[in-house]
Amino acid sequence: MKIPALVVISTLFLGGSAAVVGAAEKKYGPGVTDTEIKIGQTVPYSGPASAFSSYGRVMTGYFQMLNEKGGINGRKVNLISLDNGFSPPKAIEQTRKLVESDEVLAEVGTVGTVPNIAVQKYLNQNKVPHIFISAGGRRFNDPQNFPWTVPFYPPFEMEGATFGQFIAKKLPNAKIAVLYQNDDYGKDYLTGFKRGLGTGAAKIVAEATYEISYPTVDSEVIQLKTSGADTLVYFTTPKFAAQAIKKANELNWKPAQFLASPVNSVQGVLTPAGLDNVQGAYTTQFTKQAGDPAWAQDPEVVDYIAFMKKWAPNDSPNDFIALSGYVNAQAIALGLKRCGDNLTRENLLTQATTFNKERVGMLLPGIELTNTKENYAPYRTLRMAVFEKTSWKLLEE
Known part of the structure; x- marks a missing residue:
């Protein structure tokens, strides 16, 4: 059968148009290629906050693992x-390097209030996604003034x-001291603590603050003990929490x-x-714990322990800081995956701010990301x- 030349030419042009349309569907921002x-x-x-370093090592290991499996939508991360x-000056210097020299698509998962405050304005002014950051301060959830900053x-x-x-419910007559x-941060x-405490009988009888540059908080703990408080709350970073717990024990102070x-x-x-110094202490959790026998056979826990053994062998699966890096890395990967081939900064921001009941490995049952x-x-x-x-145990709700 002889096909008219006009049909052949039209088909060629249509095929060419389809190819152009297909190519146009890929949209890339800085730092993105086909691979x-x-x-x-x-x-x-x-x-002073180097205890958070395991977080970065675990996140690095997570993306190495993904890359071994083929990456995200065919691209290595x-x-x-x-x-x-x-240090704020160092954070700014390194972030500028990432944006202006390395030309990254986004800054993701930066940990800590201090460094994130330092770079927030710069990244928003330059419309660079500052997303899935490991900081929970109120200023990081401000879409009107900082639309490019997304907390995790x-x-x-x-x-x-x-x-x-x-x-207020369990220790209604508590006399509370707060170190913050x-x-x-x-x-x-x-x-939030004062709001949750309400106007009941439990009262804050003493508060003590410290600066991140302090060598120790020994004098602050001594000050709090003299208040007669029977409950001590730590809104600190790791180094100072460890110091304060040890000091309280040295003073023979045994508060809740x-x-x-x-x-x-x-x-x-x-x-x-000292584990003996924290028996009966309380915290909040949103993840399963690798060291808790209750989760020993849980598939997500088994996978996490195996991941740590291969990809972060020098860090402990029982380290919550390391675990938070693992959870955060999964969310970053999910946000990137949702972008498909539209890997622009604008679309990444959209995908990072429209999670709907998402789950990632190691979250507690009932905890979802929305x-x-x-x-x-x-x-x-x-x-x-x-x-x-030697481990944290969930309380009944």
């Missing part, structure tokens, strides 16, 4: 993880309120203890402080836990 997605972050591998020393850690005020409500960092926790989740790491905080363009915070609930022997 690579380049993203960056800064982590305190050194300095190049995560550039730089040391910020928990549970809001500090929500966690503080959870502690307050628990004490003198910045947005500590103040947001304290604001409440540790904010960033300082509940068995390896990074409790072991250095956010909107009006409320970026993905967590809505937390669980209370108590420390027994």
